[in-house]
Amino acid sequence: MKSIEIKTLNRKYKIYIKNNITESFCDYIKENFGKNGNIIVVSNERIYGIYGKIIKDIISREYKIKEIILNDGEKYKNIDTLKYIYSKLVDFNAHRNDVILSFGGGVVGDTAGFAAATFGRGMNLIHCPTTIISQIDSSIGGKTAVNFEKIKNIIGCFYQPHLIITDPEFLKTLDEKEIINGLGEIVKYGLVFDFQIINDVLNLIGDFKNDENRLFNIVNNTEFGKIIYKCVKIKAEIVEKDEFDLNERNLLNFGHTIGHSLEKTIGFDKINHGQAVAIGILCAIDISVSLGYLNEKFKKKILDIYDILKLPKFITKTDVDEILNALKFDKKFISGKNKFILLEDLNKPVIYNNLDEDIIKNSIVNNIK
Ligand SMILES: NC(=O)c1ccc[n+]([C@@H]2O[C@H](COP(=O)([O-])OP(=O)(O)OC[C@H]3O[C@@H](n4cnc5c(N)ncnc54)[C@H](O)[C@@H]3O)[C@@H](O)[C@H]2O)c1
Structure with missing residues (x-):
């Protein structure tokens, strides 16, 4: 079992990472919150359809459990869903001693987090992330939003x-x-911070680079937990x-x-977060090449990795001006000034x-087919 402690302005908290740790859920809840309060699980119909019974059985051994089950999908990450959660919390007569347990991917976590x-x-908040993106990224660091x-x-x-x-x-x-969605984010960690992470993923695929089902080898291997941990x-x-994203967290x-504006212009239902980030990474590499930081060979090496990981290598015909326009609404565009994360070199x-x-425009055009 691996555990990491994070110290932030308002509190320190632990992240426990282990296969089958959920069996001992109640021990961890007790350690942090004692026996007071109800556990209010916020999940969605899909994930709870798979794991709801197990989660309910485990938690109800020691706690009273209430459930708020949301519709599945990015399009439900909105104010109407928040209102639904608030009205359920009122129905449950929820108070600050109760614990919201967000059980799902980034959409559930971001929405339940904001409600909490x-x-x-x-309110007290536990994240139990169930997708790669939510395990390595969205559950950590306190950003909540709809x-x-x-x-x-x-x-x-x-x-x-x-x-x-x-x-x-x-x-x-x-x-x-x-x-694939999660692999887009893993590649980001590998390129920006530690390339060994990408090698570790490729090692899990091993000799099965041409096997149609190769990506399932990654998540089915218990060694994948080590990559999640890294x-x-x-x-x-x-x-x-940099808790409040003023400096290093920008990295x-x-x-x-560009990834966020692709999601907006192409539509959340047509391109997922990791795919959009994967294309955004290619644009950032192209920009780094045009500034003389990287060379074309570097991009070719990354595209080969994309092939193995089935990441998208281009977007199909899209309106470039619309993407550029969407960029202006990005939080990284402050008072009309833009801010890009680029690579001076691998892991730099x-x-x-x-x-x-x-x-910027050329980098987008370059990645449209
Ligand atoms: N807060 C942050 O710092 C932060 C960081 C990155 C991303 N995000 C947000 O996270 C969201 C994307 O999260 P996501 O990629 O987890 O998508 P998601 O939450 O939509 O989950 C993807 C799909 O997988 C299903 N699913 C979840 N767990 C499953 C499981 N174990 N088995 C089978 N199906 C499962 C979900 O129901 C959903 O259909 C976006 O809204 C993004 O803005 C937030």
Whole structure:
């Protein structure tokens, strides 16, 4: 079992990472919150359809459990869903002693996290992330939000959880699209911080590079927990250094500036977060090449890795101006000035301000087919 402690302004909390740790859920809840309060699970119909019975059986051994089950999908990460959660919390007569347990991917975690931050001016919050993205990224660091008027994560706040319980065992039921989604973020960690992470993933695929089902080998291998741990550790260290995303934490946005506008223009239902980030990474590499930091050989090497990991290598015909326009709504565009995370070299990220709009545009055009 691996555990990581994060110290933030308002609290310190632990992230426990272990296969089948969920069996001991109650021990961890007791350790952190005692026996007071109900456990209010916030999940969605899909994940709870798979794991709801197990989770309910485990938690109800020691706690009273209540459930709030949301519709599945990014399009439900909105104010209507928040209102639904708040009204359920009122029905349950929930108070600050109760614990919200978000059980699901980043959509559930971000939405339940914001509800926990705001209901009763802040409830206890445990994240139990069930996708790769939520295990290595969204559950850690306290960013909570919902989308509004097609702008991603525009209504939200920082609210650190009290505990994170990460069980890589859950990843075994992800479909391929969701594995690819998570691999986009893993590649980000590998390129920005530690390339060995990408080698570790490739090693799990081993000789099966041409096997149609190769991506399932990754999540079915218990060694994958070690890769999850490496990514979590990087994220935790960055959050400790820059909780409010004013400096180093920006580095985690590698590939996200253009990635977010792709999600917005192409549609959350047509391209998922990791796929959009994967294309955003290619654009950031192209920009780094045009500034003379990287060369074309570097991009070719990354594209070969994309082939093995089934990451998208281009987007199909899209309106470039629409993407550029969407960029202006990105939180990284402050007062009309842009901020890009680029690579000066492998694992040498740099924050670049006020990039020429033509360079940005060319990088997008370059990755459209
Ligand atoms: N707060 C942050 O710091 C942060 C960081 C990165 C991403 N995000 C947000 O996270 C969201 C993306 O999260 P995501 O990629 O986890 O997507 P998601 O939450 O939509 O989950 C993807 C799909 O997988 C299903 N699923 C979840 N766990 C499963 C399991 N174990 N088995 C089978 N199916 C399962 C979900 O029901 C959903 O259909 C975006 O909204 C993004 O903005 C937030």
